[in-house]
Amino acid sequence: MLRKWTSVLLILVVFLPLGSSFAEEVNDESQANKHNWQVYSTDYEEIDVGTHEYTYWKNFIRQKRTCQISHRIKTTVYYCDAHDHTRSETHLEEIIHSERHKDN
Numbered sequence: 001m002l003r004k005w006t007s008v009l010l011i012l013v014v015f016l017p018l019g020s021s022f023a024e025e026v027n028d029e030s031q032a033n034k035h036n037w038q039v040y041s042t043d044y045e046e047i048d049v050g051t052h053e054y055t056y057w058k059n060f061i062r063q064k065r066t067c068q069i070s071h072r073i074k075t076t077v078y079y080c081d082a083h084d085h086t087r088s089e090t091h092l093e094e095i096i097h098s099e100r101h102k103d104n
């Protein structure tokens with residue numbers, strides 16, 4: 001009976017401090033790596049990506065026209081004040097055709 005209790009105590013003594021210090025360390029590390037990303041600025045820009053020809057019908061005659069394509073790009077800049085650094089993300093928001101047409 002006494003032997004059993006000593007072994008239980010031993011386990012507690014050996015493992016408890018180890019366990020708690022390990023948990024603390026992990027916690028500290030995740031705290032240090034935690035970013036505080038906040039939107040710093042948002043910008044939109046249009047970039048010309050080229051032209052293409054499309055056909056359409058007018059008075060039963062097939063016509064050709066050149067259409068200018070541009071991409072509307074959204075750039076969001078994030079700033080993290082915890083580490084004083086930035087990161088940016090770009091998204092293609094829209095593909096714009098200068099001429100309104102249905103078929104390519």
Ligand SMILES: [Zn+2]
Pocket residue numbers: 034035036080082083084085
């Ligand atoms: Zn950060």
Ligand SMILES: [Zn+2]
Pocket residue numbers: 052054067068069097098099101
């Ligand atoms: Zn077009």
